C-alpha cells in the first residue's frame with residue numbers, strides 16, 4: 001500500500017473514532033480538538049523524521065501509525081476523569097495501548113504480529129522519564145522517534161501559546177501555578193547540570209518554562225534539533241521569561257547544547 005493510502009485510511013478511522021464521543025461540553029470539545037490536532041501533527045512529523053533518518057518503508061508506515069495513535073487514550077481519559085492529569089487519573093500512554101487493543105485497531109490495518117510489540121512499546125513509553133533498557137534496536141528507533149516528535153510538537157504549541165498568551169488561558173497547557181518571579185533553585189541546578197528538570201521541583205510558571213526548555217536534553221535525533229532551532233521554539237519561550245542573569249545563563253546553556261549537536265554530529 002502506498003503511503004498516501006495508508007495515511008488516508010488511518011486518518012479516516014481516527015476521525016470517526018473521535019466523532020463517536022457525543023454529548024461533550026464545550027470545554028471538552030475544545031480539548032478534544034487540541035488532542036486531535038496534536039495527533040495529526042505528531043504523525044506527520046514522525047513520518048517526515050523517519051524519512052530523513054532513512055527508516056525502511058515499513059518503519060515509516062509504523063512511524064505514522066504510532067504518531068497518530070500515541071495519545072488515543074486521551075479521549076477516554078478526558079471523558080471518564082475530566083482531566084489530562086495522569087496522576088489524578090490513569091497513565092495516558094498505557095491507556096492508549098489499552099484503547100488500541102480494545103478497538104482491535106492493529107488487526108483492522110493488517111499490522112503483522114511481529115510489529116505489535118514494537119508499536120505497543122513505543123506508545124507505552126512515549127511519556128516515561130526514560131526508555132526501558134532492554135529494547136531491541138528497532139524498538140529503540142521507533143520509541144525514540146515518537147518521543148522526539150511529541151516533544152517538538154508540544155514545544156511548538158507552547159511557544160505559540162506563550163507568545164499570544166492573553167487571548168485564551170488554557171490551564172491544561174501550563175498547569176495552575178503562580179507566575180513566580182525567579183527560577184527555583186532546584187530547577188536551575190538541574191537544567192544547568194544538563195539534566196531534565198523534574199516535575200516535582202516545579203513550583204511556578206517560570207519553572208514550567210525552564211522545564212520545557214530542558215527537554216532538549218531528552219531529544220534523540222539531530223533532525224529534531226534542526227527543527228527546534230529552525231522554528232525557534234526555545235527562543236520564543238525564552239522571550240516570554242523575565243531577563244535576569246540566571247535566565248540568560250540557562251538559555252545559553254540549552255542553546256549551546258542544541259547547536260553543538262547540530263554542528264558536531
Ligand SMILES: [Fe+2]
Nearest residue numbers: 070071126127
Ligand atoms: Fe502523550
